[in-house]
Amino acid sequence: MQILLANPRGFCAGVERAISIVERALEKFGAPIYVRHEVVHNRFVVDDLKAKGAVFVHELDEVPDGATVIFSAHGVPKSVRAEAERRDLKVFDATCPLVTKVHLEVERHRKAGREVIMIGHRGHPEVEGTMGQWPDGMYLVENVADVATLKLGAGGTAPPLAYVTQTTLSVDDAAAIVAALKARFPDIVGPKKDDICYATQNRQDAVRRLAQQCDVILVVGSPNSSNSNRLREVAEQQGVKAWLIDRAAEIRPEWFAAANAVGVTAGASAPEALVAEVVAAVAKLTGAPQPEIAQEDEGVRFPLPKGLD
Known part of the structure; x- marks a missing residue:
């Protein structure tokens, strides 16, 4: 048995920045620091920040007037920014710069008179x-399938169109949807460079390589x-x-019954400590030697907002 x-x-650069923003705000201003939605989608990270004094809320009406609030890495509609300004909340924006890039694309297209199709997961x-960057269009x-049934404009004539994508989509799925959009709307305009972020692309490519060597991937x-x-x-x-899996406790021994090699990867919001925990658990269950927990540096860094740097 091998563990690969x-x-x-x-962690990607956007996640590291978002977590650092919450930690620096806590150091500088003290608890509580309010965070709208989970700053990144990982239970371990969120629970750790809660223990340090972060308070996670669903909406701004849960935040006291004059308090410090952090927007999550996923970005917020313009209406949320306007409400925070109206209530004189001190805001630090942890929106990933690659998500902000998509927001700016939406604004540019709408100002140019194009309506915008977003490829992404509802909710x-x-x-x-991103949908909240512009009130209409x-x-x-x-x-x-959604592309075929999409109803645009009036009288059956499509307006000038552009598309953007959620940054964390499957590269292959997004490519298929883009191809369908271009087939139905040949004049549609897309981003000069794919909106899917470097970290999403790199991690999916790494899983494809890993799948050539493994029977099971966690x-x-x-x-x-x-x-x-x-x-x-x-992987599938x-x-x-x-x-x-969130933690090693969720692993089931029967997953490895007929496996010669087990691969382990982690999403962009999962800390390396959890990878080490999972590797140790797999090694204990299977008797496989533990590999060296070495990480590849992707060479991307995003600066902190003013006031926290």
């Missing part, structure tokens, strides 16, 4: 934030993490059994 690790895996905070598609990540779910799907699309 995907590289790269785990995801990033989708809600935006449409959501989740799959190729993805460390929380159930509400979009990019972690996509990693599990990518390669014909490998894959499970998404």
Whole structure:
């Protein structure tokens, strides 16, 4: 039995920045620091920040006037920013810069008179934030079937169109939806460079490579993490059994009964400490030697906001 690790895996630059923003705010201003929605989608991270004094809320009406609030890495609608300003809340924005880039694309297209189709998962905070950048002229598609039934404009004539995507989608799924959009709307405008972020792309590529060597793949990540779910799907699309787990306690010995090699990866919001925990648990269950827990540096860093740097 072998245990093999995907590289790269785990934290991306946007997640590291978001966590650092909460920790620095707590150091500088003291508890409580309010955070709108989970700053990143990982239970371990959120629980750790709660223990340090962060208070996670669903909406701004749960935040006292004059308090300090942090927007999550997934971004927020413009209406939320306006409410925070109206209530004189001290805001630090942990929106990933790559999500902000998509927000700016939406604004540019709408100002140019184009309506915007967003490719993404309904209800995801990033989708809600991006769709909330403009009050009208935006449409959501989740799959190729949605493209065929999409109703735009009046009188059956489509207006000038552009598309953007959620940053954490499956690369293959997004490509199929883009192809369907271009087939139906040949003049649609897309981003110069794919909106899917570097970390999502790199982690999915790493899982494809890992799947060539493994019978089973464990993805460390929380159930509400979009990019972690996509990693599990990518592994399964390669014909490998894959499970998404939050912690080592969720591992089942029967998963490895006929396996010669087990692969381990982690979503972009899952800390490396959980990877080490899972590897140790798999080694104990299977008798496999533990591999060196080495991480690949992707060389991407995002600065902290003014006032926290």
